[in-house]
Amino acid sequence: MDVAYNPFSLEGKTILVTGASSGIGKATAIECSRMGAKVVITGRNEERLNETFNSLEGDGHIQILADLSNEDDIQHLVNEIPVLNGCVNNAGYNIMSVIQFIKKDNLDHIMNVNLTAPIMLTHLLVKSKKIAKDSSIVFTSSISARGRNSVGNSMYSATKGGLSSFMKNAALELAAKRIRCNAVLPGMVETPLKEGKSNITEEQWEINRQLYPLKRFGKPEEIAYGIIYLLSDASAWVTGTELVIDGGMTR
Numbered sequence: 022m023d024v025a026y027n028p029f030s031l032e033g034k035t036i037l038v039t040g041a042s043s044g045i046g047k048a049t050a051i052e053c054s055r056m057g058a059k060v061v062i063t064g065r066n067e068e069r070l071n072e073t074f075n076s077l078e079g080d081g082h083i084q085i086l087a088d089l090s091n092e093d094d095i096q097h098l099v100n101e102i103p104v105l106n107g108c109v110n111n112a113g114y115n116i117m118s119v120i121q122f123i124k125k126d127n128l129d130h131i132m133n134v135n136l137t138a139p140i141m142l143t144h145l146l147v148k149s150k151k152i153a154k155d156s157s158i159v160f161t162s163s164i165s166a167r168g169r170n171s172v173g174n175s176m177y178s179a180t181k182g183g184l185s186s187f188m189k190n191a192a193l194e195l196a197a198k199r200i201r202c203n204a205v206l207p208g209m210v211e212t213p214l215k216e217g218k219s220n221i222t223e224e225q226w227e228i229n230r231q232l233y234p235l236k237r238f239g240k241p242e243e244i245a246y247g248i249i250y251l252l253s254d255a256s257a258w259v260t261g262t263e264l265v266i267d268g269g270m271t272r
């Protein structure tokens with residue numbers, strides 16, 4: 022038996038992870054480094070980004086602060102990074118609002134961060150040849166892109182539906198450059214994003230947890246492992262796919 026055998030290895034790959042200062046992105050960056058990747062991490066919060074950086078295994082990693090709602094920051098990020106073999110478009114957030122109370126400013130901002138930024142980052146990576154042939158781009162979408170919705174979630178769902186659609190087009194278009202594009206679609210995961218839904222009581226969360234066939238929410242690492250599969254050569258024949266990771270919710 023070859024103990025070093027690992028088709029999911031990220032050895033020799035340089036991978037950018039957005040939203041790496043918290044939750045799923047933090048777990049993804051750390052797990053990627055444990056799988057042998059050199060990781061470029063980005064986020065807005067310097068202290069929390071540093072925390073992630075200090076948790077990475079191995080060396081040669083890079084951290085760059087960027088607000089992805091700002092086009093100049095995206096361009097700066099692309100200028101600063103080395104050529105990538107993988108990119109995880111993971112940064113995102115949620116604003117809960119019933120349709121009656123939607124504000125244009127909020128809509129513009131969530132569209133910018135959750136949808137426009139991953140599209141522009143993909144555009145700039147390709148345009149500036151900062152993404153190599155045989156690379157993999159992963160988008161963190163959500164089961165809300167698959168019609169698993171709740172009241173007050175319409176703006177967020179719209180961004181994730183758009184993201185999944187963009188991913189499928191990008192998979193078709195970038196196949197000519199042998200760049201694969203896929204998405205993970207998590208159900209509810211225990212991260213600070215969930216804490217942002219402050220109008221939901223712990224009792225309501227528990228009722229929600231029990232709706233999941235596996236009777237719990239996900240852990241950030243459980244999404245990271247799916248992302249690693251899509252980044253690795255183990256998924257070399259996978260593009261345009263949505264990988265649902267949701268404890269059985271959308272079966």
Ligand SMILES: NC(=O)c1ccc[n+]([C@@H]2O[C@H](COP(=O)([O-])OP(=O)(O)OC[C@H]3O[C@@H](n4cnc5c(N)ncnc54)[C@H](OP(=O)(O)O)[C@@H]3O)[C@@H](O)[C@H]2O)c1
Binds near residue numbers: 064
């Ligand atoms: N948690 C869930 O239940 C769940 C379910 C499905 C999908 N998702 C998706 O998973 C992704 C990660 O979410 P999470 O749960 O890990 O949330 P989180 O813990 O709140 O982390 C969100 C990350 O996105 C970054 N971010 C937010 N706005 C940004 C901006 N304007 N510019 C740059 N970075 C920004 C944050 O950076 P700073 O903190 O440094 O600003 C942070 O690193 C999101 O796309 C989310 O929609 C989450």
